[in-house]
Amino acid sequence: MSETLASIPLLSPFIEFSFMRRALAGCLALSLGATPVGVFLMLRRMSLAGDAMSHAILPGAAIGYLIAGLSLSAMTIGGLVAGLAVAVLSGGVARNSVIKEDTSLATFYLISLSAGVLIISLRGSSVDLLHVLFGSVLALDDAALLLLAGFASLSVLALALGLRLFVLEGCDPAFLARISRLGPVAHYGFMVLLVLNLVAGFHALGTLMAVGIMILPAAAARLWVCNVGPLLLIAVCVALLGSVIGLLLSYYADLPAGPAIVLTLGGLYLLSLLVAPLGPLASRWRSGWHFER
Numbered sequence: 580m581s582e583t584l585a586s587i588p589l590l591s592p593f594i595e596f597s598f599m600r601r602a603l604a605g606c607l608a609l610s611l612g613a614t615p616v617g618v619f620l621m622l623r624r625m626s627l628a629g630d631a632m633s634h635a636i637l638p639g640a641a642i643g644y645l646i647a648g649l650s651l652s653a654m655t656i657g658g659l660v661a662g663l664a665v666a667v668l669s670g671g672v673a674r675n676s677v678i679k680e681d682t683s684l685a686t687f688y689l690i691s692l693s694a695g696v697l698i699i700s701l702r703g704s705s706v707d708l709l710h711v712l713f714g715s716v717l718a719l720d721d722a723a724l725l726l727l728a729g730f731a732s733l734s735v736l737a738l739a740l741g742l743r744l745f746v747l748e749g750c751d752p753a754f755l756a757r758i759s760r761l762g763p764v765a766h767y768g769f770m771v772l773l774v775l776n777l778v779a780g781f782h783a784l785g786t787l788m789a790v791g792i793m794i795l796p797a798a799a800a801r802l803w804v805c806n807v808g809p810l811l812l813i814a815v816c817v818a819l820l821g822s823v824i825g826l827l828l829s830y831y832a833d834l835p836a837g838p839a840i841v842l843t844l845g846g847l848y849l850l851s852l853l854v855a856p857l858g859p860l861a862s863r864w865r866s867g868w869h870f871e872r
Contacts, residue, residue, distance in 0.1 A: 589827065590827075592827065598717050598719075599830065601720075602716045602783075602836060603823065603826060604719075604724055605716055605723070606716065606783070606792075606819070606826065606840065608724070608727035608730075608779070609727060609731070609776075609779065609783060609792050609822075610792065610815050610818035610819045610822060611815060612730055612731030612732075612733075612776050613731075613734070613779065613780055613789075613793050614792060614793060614815050615734070615738050615811050615814065616738075616772055616773055616793055617794050617795075618814050619738075619745055619746075619749050620793060620794065620797070621794065621798060622746070622749035622750055622807075623749040628684050629773060629777075629794060630790045630794075631685060631688035632666065632684070632688075632770075632774065632790075633780075633789045633790040634688050634695075634786055635661060635687060636658035636659075636661050636691075636774065636777055636778055637661070637691055637692055637694075637695030637696070637786050638657075638694040639657035639658045639659070639660050640654040640657050640658040642661075642698060643655070643656060644699060645699075645701065651722050651723055651726065651782070655726060655778055658778040658781055659774060659775070659778055661691065663771065665684075665687045666767070666771075667767075668687060669683040669684045670683075670766070670770070713785035713788060713838070714780075714781065714782065714784040714785030714789070714837045715785075716784060717829070717836045719782070719783060723782050726779060727779050727783065730776060731776075733772075734772050737768070737772055738772070744764075744765045746807055747765075748765035748766060749769075777789050785837055788837045791841035791844060791845075792818055792821075792841070792844065795817075795844035795845055795848050796814040796815070796817040796818040796821065796847075797810075797814045798848050799813075799817050799844070799850075800814035800817055801857070802855035802856075802858045803856065804857075817844070817847055818844070820847065821844035822843075825839040825840030825842070826839070
């Protein structure tokens with residue numbers, strides 16, 4: 580396999596440099612774990628809520644940083660606690676007040692983001708702040724890769740076991756509430772998966788970019804197919820392709836790896852808008868062809 584890749588000059592960085600292989604392995608784990616979660620976020624019409632949750636983990640990670648520096652375990656535990664706390668609090672506020680869940684998430688997101696930046700500024704430098712906000716996918720070590728692989732494995736297993744439940748809860752929660760009492764379990768279970776994958780993505784792409792590998796591949800895949808099964812498969816393939824192209828762009832053009840990956844995924848989404856069968860241009864062409872007949 581390595582000899583085959585070595586025969587392709589464009590892919591030679593993945594053969595020659597271990598940091599590129601680690602970055603590719605981390606992106607593979609995120610593509611398998613986080614991207615399917617992004618598909619269900621899109622089905623639930625919660626894409627912006629996912630972006631809000633990605634910022635909600637910042638104060639917990641910042642407290643972990645304040646206590647132990649750039650410690651993987653401290654920042655992971657802090658991010659998990661903060662993310663789960665915001666998920667529970669926003670859901671509780673939405674269910675027990677006139678405030679809707681999107682508004683509740685937005686308020687906690689703003690509070691969390693400002694608190695996280697303030698906490699990091701108390702001790703760290705601008706370099707540390709950039710590390711937290713934008714990640715360092717090219718600096719993943721063995722411990723970070725094991726964390727990403729563990730969270731991805733847990734996500735794939737949970738989604739495989741509860742696929743029908745998550746689909747029902749995402750597409751028609753009222754119907755699920757009528758036929759089963761597992762609606763709250765599905766909702767909060769999904770929020771736990773979301774927080775897990777955002778914390779994993781935070782270590783590779785930072786809090787500002789982590790949600791990109793969730794939402795952009797899902798949105799691009801939705802322009803090609805309607806069924807959930809093919810949608811999940813195409814979304815993962817788009818995430819993998821965008822990760823490979825983004826890493827190669829960062830290597831050859833000397834660009835930051837995280838933004839390069841997310842921008843590549845954005846480019847694939849824009850391309851899908853132009854050529855995909857469910858995109859606006861194809862829909863207009865079909866409409867014009869129908870009237871001509």
